[in-house]
Amino acid sequence: MKTVIIDYDAGNLANVYHALLREGTEAEITRDPETIRKADAMILPGVGAMGDAMAHLRQYGLTELIREEVGRGKKLAGICLGMQALFEVSEEGGQIPCLGFLPGKIEEIPAAPGRKVPHMGWNELEFRAPHWIARGLPPHPYVYFVHSYYKTPSDTADVIASADYGVSIPAVVGNDSVIGLQFHPEKSGPVGAQLWRNILEWFEK
Amino acid sequence: MLAKRIIPCLDVSHGRVVKGKQFQHVQDVDDPVTLGKMYSGQGADELVFYDITATHEKRPIFVSTVKSIAEEISIPFTVGGGMRCADDFRQMLLAGADKVSVNSAAVLHPELIREAAERFGNQCVVLSVDGKRNGNGGWDVYIEGGRKNTGISVWEWTRRAVALGAGEICMNSIDADGEKKGYDLELNRILSEALTVPVIASGGAGTMKDFAEVLRAGADAALAASVFHFGQISIPELKKYLASQGIPVRL
Numbered sequence: 001m002k003t004v005i006i007d008y009d010a011g012n013l014a015n016v017y018h019a020l021l022r023e024g025t026e027a028e029i030t031r032d033p034e035t036i037r038k039a040d041a042m043i044l045p046g047v048g049a050m051g052d053a054m055a056h057l058r059q060y061g062l063t064e065l066i067r068e069e070v071g072r073g074k075k076l077a078g079i080c081l082g083m084q085a086l087f088e089v090s091e092e093g094g095q096i097p098c099l100g101f102l103p104g105k106i107e108e109i110p111a112a113p114g115r116k117v118p119h120m121g122w123n124e125l126e127f128r129a130p131h132w133i134a135r136g137l138p139p140h141p142y143v144y145f146v147h148s149y150y151k152t153p154s155d156t157a158d159v160i161a162s163a164d165y166g167v168s169i170p171a172v173v174g175n176d177s178v179i180g181l182q183f184h185p186e187k188s189g190p191v192g193a194q195l196w197r198n199i200l201e202w203f204e205k
Numbered sequence: 206m207l208a209k210r211i212i213p214c215l216d217v218s219h220g221r222v223v224k225g226k227q228f229q230h231v232q233d234v235d236d237p238v239t240l241g242k243m244y245s246g247q248g249a250d251e252l253v254f255y256d257i258t259a260t261h262e263k264r265p266i267f268v269s270t271v272k273s274i275a276e277e278i279s280i281p282f283t284v285g286g287g288m289r290c291a292d293d294f295r296q297m298l299l300a301g302a303d304k305v306s307v308n309s310a311a312v313l314h315p316e317l318i319r320e321a322a323e324r325f326g327n328q329c330v331v332l333s334v335d336g337k338r339n340g341n342g343g344w345d346v347y348i349e350g351g352r353k354n355t356g357i358s359v360w361e362w363t364r365r366a367v368a369l370g371a372g373e374i375c376m377n378s379i380d381a382d383g384e385k386k387g388y389d390l391e392l393n394r395i396l397s398e399a400l401t402v403p404v405i406a407s408g409g410a411g412t413m414k415d416f417a418e419v420l421r422a423g424a425d426a427a428l429a430a431s432v433f434h435f436g437q438i439s440i441p442e443l444k445k446y447l448a449s450q451g452i453p454v455r456l
Contacts, residue, residue, distance in 0.1 A: 012298075012301075012303075014275065014301055015275060015301055018275065018276045018277075018301075019279060022279070047326065048326060049326070111401060116400075116401055116402055116403055116425070117401065118327065118328050118372060118402075119207070120328060120372070120373070120403055121207050121208060121210055121250070121403070121425065121426075122207070122208040122210065122250055122455045123206070123207045123208065124206065124208075142208060142455040144280070144281055146281075146303075146328045147328075148327070148328070164206055165207060184281075186279065187279060187280055187281045187303065188279070188280075189245065189279050189280050190279075192279055193279060
């Protein structure tokens with residue numbers, strides 16, 4: 001089982017690497033196409049702005065490669081910005097075309113009295129239905145979010161869990177080949193560790 | 206619902222935590238990683254590591270400390286102390302810090318906030334402000350560890366800093382600090398209501414009730430050092446108490 005963390009100059013790759021290492025998995029941080037092709041599963045982390053992120057992915061020839069590999073049935077987990085990149089388009093810095101594995105759009109979280117942006121801190125996950133990623137988690141688990149943009153609540157078919165922030169924030173999304181987490185499991189304490197174990201187990205299947 | 210955060214602050218000097226001697230149940234009491242892990246295990250929501258001997262010559266020691274913290278600790282952490290330029294931010298973020306706090310340097314060069322926010326994102330720029338009541342119903346910003354009054358109003362400075370890109374304000378009350386008679390509730394209420402970014406209350410925690418009051422006043426998080434370090438308040442008990450008071454916390 002070989003897992004790669006895709007390196008496209010996004011921040012905090014090392015934190016994802018160490019979170020996996022704590023679960024006994026040594027992933028490889030890489031942007032080398034051959035290494036990615038040979039891997040069994042891919043993680044797309046992300047901290048930063050979508051315009052830069054997609055530009056870097058394109059510059060390194062990774063957008064097509066990731067699409068091809070997912071098309072071949074390779075599993076992909078997107079974290080934070082990497083989760084948002086799974087959708088069709090992001091309005092962060094214009095109209096940025098993204099990877100398009102899931103239908104929908106990323107928009108800025110609407111500011112309102114009592115709702116500060118970024119959405120930063122620990123918020124509770126509400127699962128819509130039993131799901132493999134919730135295995136071993138306490139009810140309404142708290143996880144750590146830091147983001148100013150979110151997947152709009154339309155096209156909810158792929159939403160697995162949400163967090164309530166005055167607006168419903170899609171927090172876990174996915175289908176059979178991709179999973180996306182809006183929050184940071186690598187910063188979510190024991191709950192985050194269980195989520196990584198569940199993701200690694202899903203990769204193995 | 207978003208939880209209110211409890212944040213222990215650890216002072217680090219030459220890679221060791223100072224004031225950490227009271228921990229009897231951990232062996233290496235001065236190790237920031239051990240103490241950080243202990244607080245994290247107890248339910249701290251975030252940690253702050255403050256480099257109290259932050260000259261550029263000492264910085265490499267702190268960088269290696271930050272790296273080992275990032276390897277071992279699975280909750281968010283902020284580092285601060287003597288950050289002077291955007292490259293200091295970069296160094297800390299590359300070492301694995303989630304956020305970097307800046308204080309005096311930003312007062313002297315406000316553009317530092319904009320530059321760091323543009324390069325690394327607002328979410329990792331924490332503006333730490335030392336404020337003291339000025340006798341005219343307002344608060345003045347102090348720098349150089351609370352020694353020098355800039356004459357700038359806290360209200361004006363924090364608003365400007367948010368406009369420049371600060372993603373969070375850590376509000377230290379010089380009046381309340383070390384007194385253990387409670388946070389400055391008025392200051393934290395005014396800032397929390399007025400600012401569009403989270404406010405971390407700092408300075409004055411003495412009892413569990415103090416935490417409840419400042420979080421109820423509107424602060425998004427409460428930071429403390431000595432009440433945790435000297436075992437006067439345990440984080441699990443504090444969080445249970447806050448939950449019983451109807452304050453949303455992560456248990």
